[in-house]
Structure formats: C-alpha cells, structure tokens
Amino acid sequence: MNTIVSQRTDHALGTNYQIEIQKVYKSFSKGESSVNVLQNINLSIEKGEFISLLGPSGCGKSTLLKLIGGLLDQSNGQLMIDSESVKGPNKKIGFMFQKAVLLPWRTVEGNLILPVEVAKGDIHKAKNRIGELLELVGLKGYEKYYPKELSGGMQQRISLARTLMNNPDILLLDEPFGALDEFTREALNFSLMDIAEQSGKTVILVTHNISEAVLMSDRVIVMGINPGHILEDLKIDIAKPRTDQVLATKKYADYVIHIRELLGVGRV
Numbered sequence: 001m002n003t004i005v006s007q008r009t010d011h012a013l014g015t016n017y018q019i020e021i022q023k024v025y026k027s028f029s030k031g032e033s034s035v036n037v038l039q040n041i042n043l044s045i046e047k048g049e050f051i052s053l054l055g056p057s058g059c060g061k062s063t064l065l066k067l068i069g070g071l072l073d074q075s076n077g078q079l080m081i082d083s084e085s086v087k088g089p090n091k092k093i094g095f096m097f098q099k100a101v102l103l104p105w106r107t108v109e110g111n112l113i114l115p116v117e118v119a120k121g122d123i124h125k126a127k128n129r130i131g132e133l134l135e136l137v138g139l140k141g142y143e144k145y146y147p148k149e150l151s152g153g154m155q156q157r158i159s160l161a162r163t164l165m166n167n168p169d170i171l172l173l174d175e176p177f178g179a180l181d182e183f184t185r186e187a188l189n190f191s192l193m194d195i196a197e198q199s200g201k202t203v204i205l206v207t208h209n210i211s212e213a214v215l216m217s218d219r220v221i222v223m224g225i226n227p228g229h230i231l232e233d234l235k236i237d238i239a240k241p242r243t244d245q246v247l248a249t250k251k252y253a254d255y256v257i258h259i260r261e262l263l264g265v266g267r268v
Helices: 061-068 108-118 123-136 152-164 182-199 210-216 244-248 250-263
Strands: 019-030 033-045 050-054 076-081 093-096 170-174 202-207 219-224 229-235
Touching (some): 019 061, 033 061, 061 076, 061 170, 061 202, 093 152, 108 123, 108 152, 152 182, 182 210, 202 210, 210 244, 210 250, 219 250
Parallel strands (some): 050 219
Antiparallel strands (some): 019 033, 019 076, 219 229
C-alpha cells in the first residue's frame, strides 16, 4: 500500500533530535537469572512530535517510557534528551499514568498545585496558571471541586492539567485514558491532540489501541515481544489538525490494517 511509510530508527547520536535512543537494552533480575525486557531499541524523536508506542502486553512499552522519563536505568545503550544523558527524573518531563491519583482531601486547585509544592516552586505563579490550565482541559470553574465530585473523565482531565503545571517540554503518557468508556476516551483523545498542537510539546503515548495510535500520532512505534523490540517505525501521513472524519478515510483504514497485519491481529 503506497500510503505506508516507514521511518529509519538507527539515527546517529548527536543530531538535532530532542530524544535519542541508541542500542538500548533493559533486563530485570529474577532470582539468579535475568529477564530480557527490551532489546536493541533505536529511536530518535524530534521536538513537537506526537509518538505512540503500540504493541501487545509484555512488549516493554511502559518500561521504555520509564527509561525515557528517568524512572528506570537502561542495562546497556545510550539515552539522551537535548543531547544530555538521562540520569534520573528530569524537570523537562511530565509523566501521566493510567489512574489520575488525585488526593481526595484536596480540591482541584490543591491537586494542581501539588507538583509545584513538591518541586518547591513559585506557588503564587502556579495559582495564577490554574485558570488557564483548567480552561485548556475544558474544566474552567472547577477549582473548588473535590475528586469525588468529578467523573472519571473529568479526573483524568485534572490529571493532565496537573502534568502540565510545571510546563514540561515532554509529556509521557502511560495509557492515560485506558480505563475510561469509549465515548469519554475519544473526547479526551481529541482534547489531548489539541493541547499538543497548541503547545508544541513532544508527546509519547503508550497504548494498546491501534485506532487511537493512528488517529493521534505523527509516528507509531510498533513493538513486538520476547523480548520487546521495534517491529516498525511507521510515519502517519495524514494532515493535521485531525477530526473524527479521518476515521472514515481509506488512508486511515490502510494504516490500521497494516499494523494489524504486522502484529498478527485477527484475519484481515
């Protein structure tokens, strides 16, 4: 299919990429032996790209995300952000997980300020940003609400706003909407795309959902298992901004079918 374009994943380090990963391996100790989780990961990401890490459970998507975020150390290889080796958590990075993990005794305002308090940042400046962030995620006016007064989708919007509070350059999202119903999830997908477009931030999304990955991404990194490795770095050549009309196009369907075939999903 002529709509399918693969990217190279073996770029040399030291070029103008925001995130550079070269020959990265990750293993975990298990008793006296070790388990290989990631093998020979090569990936370069430009500033402002929206990347999805897609693959079956056990392919190391979340592990790779944690390596980029400095929450884990690679066993071998090089991983750099803005030409500096990743050594622990980085202020340039905002991390969002599947569960909102909002503090129930704090209002929305209190939850949004939390990362600034932890970082011992400027609380006054942070409070001035609350209205802007809530407007960005479509919840202006909810400052004084408590998490129990919000739906699951609204809580995830607050979690996204909290991730943006310290204005990170890079957003790492580990299946942030995976537990939501299909309608809420799709609405939040479009909200996230709008935020990414407006802010110019680099976004890396972990997902199991092929349709979601194709709809949202500039590139889809398709991963295989045993151990986790990159099957294909797939460029999504669909114009932005994207709307739900994209879902009815042949080009979109071709990408979905191609990835399903690559992963051996069902009969196509």
